[in-house]
Amino acid sequence: MPAPADLPLDQVRTLLAVVDEGTFDAAAAALHVTPSAVSQRVKALEQRTGRVLLLRTKPVRPTESGAVLVRLARQVARLERDAYAELGLSGAGEPTRVSVAVNADSLATWFLGALTRVPREHALCFELRREDEDHTAALLREGVVMAAVTSSPDPVPGCTVRYLGRMRYLPCAAPDFAARHLDGPPAETLAGAPVVLFDRRDDFQDGFARRLGHRDAGPARHYVPTSEGFVDAVAAGLGWGMVPEPQAGPLLGAGRLVDFAPDRSVDVPLYWQQWKLDSPALATVAEAVASAAAEALRR
Amino acid sequence: MPAPADLPLDQVRTLLAVVDEGTFDAAAAALHVTPSAVSQRVKALEQRTGRVLLLRTKPVRPTESGAVLVRLARQVARLERDAYAELGLSGAGEPTRVSVAVNADSLATWFLGALTRVPREHALCFELRREDEDHTAALLREGVVMAAVTSSPDPVPGCTVRYLGRMRYLPCAAPDFAARHLDGPPAETLAGAPVVLFDRRDDFQDGFARRLGHRDAGPARHYVPTSEGFVDAVAAGLGWGMVPEPQAGPLLGAGRLVDFAPDRSVDVPLYWQQWKLDSPALATVAEAVASAAAEALRR
Numbered sequence: 001m002p003a004p005a006d007l008p009l010d011q012v013r014t015l016l017a018v019v020d021e022g023t024f025d026a027a028a029a030a031l032h033v034t035p036s037a038v039s040q041r042v043k044a045l046e047q048r049t050g051r052v053l054l055l056r057t058k059p060v061r062p063t064e065s066g067a068v069l070v071r072l073a074r075q076v077a078r079l080e081r082d083a084y085a086e087l088g089l090s091g092a093g094e095p096t097r098v099s100v101a102v103n104a105d106s107l108a109t110w111f112l113g114a115l116t117r118v119p120r121e122h123a124l125c126f127e128l129r130r131e132d133e134d135h136t137a138a139l140l141r142e143g144v145v146m147a148a149v150t151s152s153p154d155p156v157p158g159c160t161v162r163y164l165g166r167m168r169y170l171p172c173a174a175p176d177f178a179a180r181h182l183d184g185p186p187a188e189t190l191a192g193a194p195v196v197l198f199d200r201r202d203d204f205q206d207g208f209a210r211r212l213g214h215r216d217a218g219p220a221r222h223y224v225p226t227s228e229g230f231v232d233a234v235a236a237g238l239g240w241g242m243v244p245e246p247q248a249g250p251l252l253g254a255g256r257l258v259d260f261a262p263d264r265s266v267d268v269p270l271y272w273q274q275w276k277l278d279s280p281a282l283a284t285v286a287e288a289v290a291s292a293a294a295e296a297l298r299r
Numbered sequence: 300m301p302a303p304a305d306l307p308l309d310q311v312r313t314l315l316a317v318v319d320e321g322t323f324d325a326a327a328a329a330l331h332v333t334p335s336a337v338s339q340r341v342k343a344l345e346q347r348t349g350r351v352l353l354l355r356t357k358p359v360r361p362t363e364s365g366a367v368l369v370r371l372a373r374q375v376a377r378l379e380r381d382a383y384a385e386l387g388l389s390g391a392g393e394p395t396r397v398s399v400a401v402n403a404d405s406l407a408t409w410f411l412g413a414l415t416r417v418p419r420e421h422a423l424c425f426e427l428r429r430e431d432e433d434h435t436a437a438l439l440r441e442g443v444v445m446a447a448v449t450s451s452p453d454p455v456p457g458c459t460v461r462y463l464g465r466m467r468y469l470p471c472a473a474p475d476f477a478a479r480h481l482d483g484p485p486a487e488t489l490a491g492a493p494v495v496l497f498d499r500r501d502d503f504q505d506g507f508a509r510r511l512g513h514r515d516a517g518p519a520r521h522y523v524p525t526s527e528g529f530v531d532a533v534a535a536g537l538g539w540g541m542v543p544e545p546q547a548g549p550l551l552g553a554g555r556l557v558d559f560a561p562d563r564s565v566d567v568p569l570y571w572q573q574w575k576l577d578s579p580a581l582a583t584v585a586e587a588v589a590s591a592a593a594e595a596l597r598r
Contacts, residue, residue, distance in 0.1 A: 020499060021499060022499065022500070055354075055356065057354065057356065057360065061356065095493075095518060095519040095520075104525070107523075107525055107528050108525065108527060108528070112523070112528055112531050112532060112535060113535075115532075115535075115537070116535045116536070116537070123519070125493070125519055125520055125521055126521045126522070126523070126537070127520075127521070127522040128521075128522055128523050128524060128528070129522075129524065130524045130525060194394075194424070200319060200320060200321065201321070219394060220394040220422070220424055221394075221424055221426075222424055222425045222426070222427075223425070223426040223427055224406075224411070224425070224427050225427060225428065225429045226403070226406055226407065226429060226525060226526070226527075227525070227527075228407060228525075228526075228527045229406050229407070229411055229427070232411050233411060233414075236411060236412075236414075236415045237415070238414070238415070238425070
């Protein structure tokens with residue numbers, strides 16, 4: 001690749017717009033140019049770098065090389081915005097955007113509270129991406145986001161890591177479901193009981209069953225791909241599931257859930273990873289996230 | 300393509316497993332064969348049909364031709380399961396799975412209640428996919444799901460359509476946000492106020508702003524990609540947003556939200572589309588969905 005200084009930034013920005021908007025047409029609309037101009041700029045950048053930068057899927061996805069340039073484009077934009085803000089120019093232009101990947105359970109429990117702690121005078125705009133905590137780091141690596149709540153303590157290249165705390169998960173079921181399917185030690189009954197999973201990638205319930213000596217959770221599986229829906233499905237008696245402590249608490253208190261293996265909770269450590277950038281906007285968000293996490297999560 | 304009777308169903312089932320599990324390795328684990336066996340079967344099927352069937356992305360995605368075979372595989376599996384159930388054999392084998400694409404707002408409000416109405420003796424397993432109501436029909440077309448809650452009344456080929464009702468959306472904001480940003484007729488103030496969107500594809504707020512005579516909603520945009528998080532973000536005062544009536548109701552009553560343009564609510568009609576298959580499992584779910592929708596939605 002040519003030296004970064006040689007890369008035409010308008011082409012790099014166009015690449016970013018295509019990835020953000022998902023299609024060449026949408027990027028063209030956002031940039032107020034024609035779709036063929038967008039297509040030409042991306043092609044020119046691909047010729048210049050000698051790499052395929054985009055997979056022409058729907059939505060468009062960056063290749064590994066494309067992701068490097070997308071990250072560059074976002075970092076340049078971040079630095080430009082911060083410089084404008086320091087010069088007192090941000091009021092006139094675009095608001096300062098902070099993009100963060102968050103796992104669904106954090107988003108459903110403590111994360112939005114963190115964002116409301118960011119002082120209003122910063123006038124930040126948040127772009128949240130919901131992703132499994134094992135996969136948020138990938139979005140950071142691809143340059144899709146500038147920070148992530150992740151279960152990985154290993155820093156993504158170019159990023160710093162900060163420990164947030166542990167989210168505790170309790171093995172829960174509705175009382176009548178437990179009476180019907182879990183009447184006996186879970187080490188014996190669990191594999192025969194219906195289970196609720198988040199999606200096909202969710203192996204959390206299987207891992208729990210394996211630790212009790214089963215080969216897996218049972219074959220009767222419901223998939224409910226929202227955090228709140230997952231808890232609702234467990235409380236409605238569709239199956240058992242590992243429920244985050246902040247969501248389980250009120251339902252256990254109200255007798256709508258039972259913890260069928262109280263000594264078997266599972267803790268998932270969470271970390272904050274962010275670009276190593278001297279950005280006041282990002283630093284403010286990081287502070288708010290760390291302080292909200294300190295209250296909501298276990299140490 | 301050869302006649303359907305010529306297609307080796309084990310290869311078609313392998314294709315389905317790869318699409319469902321997302322990678323060749325995961326499909327191999329699910330099928331209890333080696334990854335190279337999976338790869339060979341897919342290649343054999345691609346040679347036989349003379350088409351590329353899979354995009355080797357992560358996760359793997361079916362091409363247009365691949366989607367046709369995925370749908371075939373799912374329909375065959377559905378018919379097999381129903382036949383087994385009729386023969387009284389289902390208890391021994393796999394549970395009967397019903398896959399449905401649902402928009403996030405339906406999932407957050409009335410849809411799970413529908414599933415709990417399905418009599419327990421059917422022993423169905425639900426696989427829900429969360430998707431924008433404008434895009435759920437695409438999942439039906441691709442064969443990813445066998446039914447969908449969608450905003451489209453135009454039947455997907457091979458599907459039936461049934462009207463469910465209208466979801467009403469109210470233009471809402473937190474009271475202090477409204478006092479700060481919306482002090483005046485919305486037709487004048489709206490474009491200058493921060494707004495909450497679901498994700499980059501969400502043009503619902505922009506559409507509302509355009510109907511009030513603005514070019515778009517304002518440039519200060521927060522993206523919060525869960526239904527519950529979206530409502531929480533509006534109630535926390537991050538921005539205004541179009542909130543589904545079932546979620547807005549209690550918050551309006553408690554004074555945590557205000558409807559800043561009470562005569563300007565927007566109704567979105569919802570439809571149930573499902574495969575034209577004589578499947579008792581699917582018919583039972585359709586009945587439960589229609590009756591829950593009749594109570595929760597406007598006619």
